[in-house]
Amino acid sequence: MKCFPILAAPFGLIAFIIVVVLSTATTSFCTQECDSFVQCLFDYGSPNSNPIANVIYTPSNSSYSSILNFSIQNLRFLNKNISKPLAIITPSHVSHIQAAVICSKSHGFQIRTRSGGHDFEGLSYISGVPFVMVDLINLNSISIDVENQNAWVESGATLGELYYRIAEKSQTLAFPAGSCPTVGVGGHLSGGGYGWLIRKYGLAADHVIDAYLVDANGKVHNKESMGEDLFWAIRGGGGGCFGIVVAWKVKLVEVPARVTICEANRTLEEDRILKLIHEWQYVAPKLDANLLLGISLTGGKVTEDEEGKINPIASFSLMFLGKAEEVLTILKPTFPQLSLTKEDCLEMSWIQSVLLMGWFQKGDPLEVLLNRTRLYSEISKIKSDYVKEHIPLVALKGMWERLKSKDVELSQIMFVPYGGKMSEVDDSETPFSHRSDYSYLVGYIAKWKNGSVEAEERHLNWIREIYDYMTPFVSKSPRAAYVNYRDLDIGTNNKYGRTSYKRARVWGLKYFGKNFDKLVYVKTKVDPSDFFRHQQSIPTLSGISEESFSASL
Ligand SMILES: Cc1cc2nc3c(=O)[nH]c(=O)nc-3n(C[C@H](O)[C@H](O)[C@H](O)COP(=O)(O)OP(=O)(O)OC[C@H]3O[C@@H](n4cnc5c(N)ncnc54)[C@H](O)[C@@H]3O)c2cc1C
Ligand SMILES: *[C@@H]1O[C@H](CO)[C@@H](O)[C@H](O)[C@H]1NC(C)=O
Ligand SMILES: *[C@@H]1O[C@H](CO)[C@@H](O)[C@H](O)[C@H]1NC(C)=O
Ligand SMILES: *[C@@H]1O[C@H](CO)[C@@H](O)[C@H](O)[C@H]1NC(C)=O
Numbered sequence: 416m417k418c419f420p421i422l423a424a425p426f427g428l429i430a431f432i433i434v435v436v437l438s439t440a441t442t443s444f445c446t447q448e449c450d451s452f453v454q455c456l457f458d459y460g461s462p463n464s465n466p467i468a469n470v471i472y473t474p475s476n477s478s479y480s481s482i483l484n485f486s487i488q489n490l491r492f493l494n495k496n497i498s499k500p501l502a503i504i505t506p507s508h509v510s511h512i513q514a515a516v517i518c519s520k521s522h523g524f525q526i527r528t529r530s531g532g533h534d535f536e537g538l539s540y541i542s543g544v545p546f547v548m549v550d551l552i553n554l555n556s557i558s559i560d561v562e563n564q565n566a567w568v569e570s571g572a573t574l575g576e577l578y579y580r581i582a583e584k585s586q587t588l589a590f591p592a593g594s595c596p597t598v599g600v601g602g603h604l605s606g607g608g609y610g611w612l613i614r615k616y617g618l619a620a621d622h623v624i625d626a627y628l629v630d631a632n633g634k635v636h637n638k639e640s641m642g643e644d645l646f647w648a649i650r651g652g653g654g655g656c657f658g659i660v661v662a663w664k665v666k667l668v669e670v671p672a673r674v675t676i677c678e679a680n681r682t683l684e685e686d687r688i689l690k691l692i693h694e695w696q697y698v699a700p701k702l703d704a705n706l707l708l709g710i711s712l713t714g715g716k717v718t719e720d721e722e723g724k725i726n727p728i729a730s731f732s733l734m735f736l737g738k739a740e741e742v743l744t745i746l747k748p749t750f751p752q753l754s755l756t757k758e759d760c761l762e763m764s765w766i767q768s769v770l771l772m773g774w775f776q777k778g779d780p781l782e783v784l785l786n787r788t789r790l791y792s793e794i795s796k797i798k799s800d801y802v803k804e805h806i807p808l809v810a811l812k813g814m815w816e817r818l819k820s821k822d823v824e825l826s827q828i829m830f831v832p833y834g835g836k837m838s839e840v841d842d843s844e845t846p847f848s849h850r851s852d853y854s855y856l857v858g859y860i861a862k863w864k865n866g867s868v869e870a871e872e873r874h875l876n877w878i879r880e881i882y883d884y885m886t887p888f889v890s891k892s893p894r895a896a897y898v899n900y901r902d903l904d905i906g907t908n909n910k911y912g913r914t915s916y917k918r919a920r921v922w923g924l925k926y927f928g929k930n931f932d933k934l935v936y937v938k939t940k941v942d943p944s945d946f947f948r949h950q951q952s953i954p955t956l957s958g959i960s961e962e963s964f965s966a967s968l
């Protein structure tokens with residue numbers, strides 16, 4: 416139950432060593448054009464108290480490379496020969512973001528916005544064309560209003576910082592977001608965001624009640640001035656498409672003073688494990704909303720024994736908003752096969768559960784949640800699927816066999832049950848449409864540490880093959896996917912020029928279902944020149960009048 420897309424590998428498995436493979440990376444020295452860009456930033460002006468000069472890094476600044484590297488959370492892109500930003504701006508004031516937008520636009524540069532840097536495809540710091548990176552790392556203040564149960568959070572804050580600040584003020588307030596403390600609020604809320612409270616409270620984005628955003632013209636808006644459509648789009652329509660969200664006002668949620676977490680490692684024979692997983696599908700999405708029972712399967716070389724046999728591990732983890740006794744009472748009649756016992760469970764405060772479900776161990780000070788340093792040191796690739804009802808036993812067997820592949824260092828498959836609050840919210844309420852139709856989410860992950868091309872191909876082949884294999888058993892038309900588990904295999908925009916609606920629809924429907932069309936409509940309205948663009952951003956329509964398009968919605 417560690418810091419990986421919610422359900423992580425059992426304790427101790429991910430003890431990898433950082434392997435730094437040195438490679439000559441392309442350096443884009445500041446050219447004449449770039450000098451003129453920097454001049455533009457100065458000209459645009461900034462308050463005397465926050466001079467913009469203090470937050471501009473061009474490749475000639477000695478800290479440029481460490482700032483760039485610091486939030487590259489996927490080592491797959493740290494050592495790659497990727498083109499680097501012409502300049503990095505680390506705003507300490509909203510006017511710096513406005514200047515970055517206005518000057519990038521006038522110079523024909525793209526912008527990449529980075530909050531926590533966890534994008535699985537590195538979209539917050541990689542671009543095929545000349546670009547400027549706005550790194551919000553310094554905009555991370557948080558103010559908690561206990562009385563009104565809400566908070567203002569700047570985008571550059573991490574989930575760990577938010578959780579820590581809530582716990583400083585209250586033991587019975589929480590925020591329903593992801594389990595990895597280093598994930599950035601900016602990207603996470605932009606794509607939905609979920610964690611252990613999803614069945615009780617839904618998504619992180621469902622709790623956004625106001626926001627400050629800098630639009631494609633460099634104008635600052637709040638909820639009221641940005642209008643309903645844009646406010647709808649930024650709450651799950653995917654980061655980097657609609658503007659730069661500076662800060663979010665979120666509603667906090669109530670949790671009991673004591674919650675329960677349990678972990679049941681079952682080393683049964685294969686057939687019984689597979690049956691247990693099969694039965695889980697009928698039970699977990701229908702359980703009491705206070706209870707989330709997820710599964711994480713781990714395989715690959717890390718589970719190899721002395722005889723060279725791979726022994727995948729099935730770990731059932733749960734979080735319950737209540738006492739241990741109560742959760743045993745609930746599970747006894749509904750899922751006796753799991754034979755969960757009191758010994759598998761621990762009662763603690765919600766913030767302690769955050770620590771244990773994150774990366775840390777009992778006894779670690781809460782301050783570890785404030786540490787933004789990369790927690791894990793692997794290269795990773797993720798894919799996702801949604802399941803409407805259930806996967807047949809034979810397919811679970813095929814999945815399990817694939818976990819035994821020695822081609823992969825560490826493979827993981829997670830099952831995250833929906834139901835509860837998720838099926839109560841209408842699919843069109845926010846851009847995140849995967850709610851009532853699906854009973855659970857599946858995440859596939861491959862992790863490795865060797866930076867060679869050969870290792871990358873081997874791991875990518877593994878994950879693409881299992882994804883192929885699963886085709887008949889998961890959602891179809893569209894084959895749904897989670898935008899925060901960014902996967903460029905499912906389609907990308909053209910590198911240069913416009914991307915057609917038809918092309919973008921291929922992946923757009925997978926991420927957003929019926930809401931994709933509305934996202935395109937909003938994008939066309941608020942950013943017609945497609946300034947906020949990346950490899951998988953929402954496209955604009957041209958040649959179709961807004962009226963006729965909205966009439967077709
Ligand atoms: C180790 C790990 C654990 C994870 N665990 C979970 C989990 O438990 N639950 C879950 O739902 N997801 C999880 N994720 C996925 C995570 O939610 C997404 O990767 C999310 O987009 C990361 O946000 P970020 O700010 O850290 O990333 P970034 O890489 O900074 O940003 C991601 C995208 O959002 C854009 N963006 C960033 N900031 C802004 C902004 N202020 N305004 C507009 N656009 C912006 C970026 O340009 C980029 O396109 C996990 C990812 C990792 C790597
Ligand atoms: C579950 O299994 C893993 C791996 O074998 C082990 O490290 C962990 O301590 C186990 N957890 C529990 C609660 O037994
Ligand atoms: C890096 O990429 C650039 C152009 O994209 C290329 O000219 C250069 O040879 C590459 N360097 C290495 C070490 O691959
Ligand atoms: C950043 O990462 C690159 C690629 O691994 C490396 O060459 C460079 O030295 C790193 N910079 C710093 C300051 O660590």
Ligand SMILES: *[C@@H]1O[C@H](CO)[C@@H](O)[C@H](O)[C@H]1NC(C)=O
Nearest residue numbers: 782783785786787788789790
């Ligand atoms: C933050 O975490 C990193 C990596 O785990 C560690 O090396 C560093 O000492 C920590 N910093 C602080 C201030 O605790």
Ligand SMILES: *[C@@H]1O[C@H](CO)[C@@H](O)[C@H](O)[C@H]1NC(C)=O
Nearest residue numbers: 434864865866867868869870
């Ligand atoms: C990484 O993989 C390459 C190619 O398979 C191999 O030659 C190299 O020794 C490996 N490096 C490490 C550190 O294991």
Ligand SMILES: CC(=O)N[C@H]1CO[C@H](CO)[C@@H](O)[C@@H]1O
Nearest residue numbers: 468469470471472473475476
């Ligand atoms: C943040 C910072 O120190 N930026 C500096 C980078 O280098 C330029 C040009 O030398 C300076 O003007 C910036 O102040």
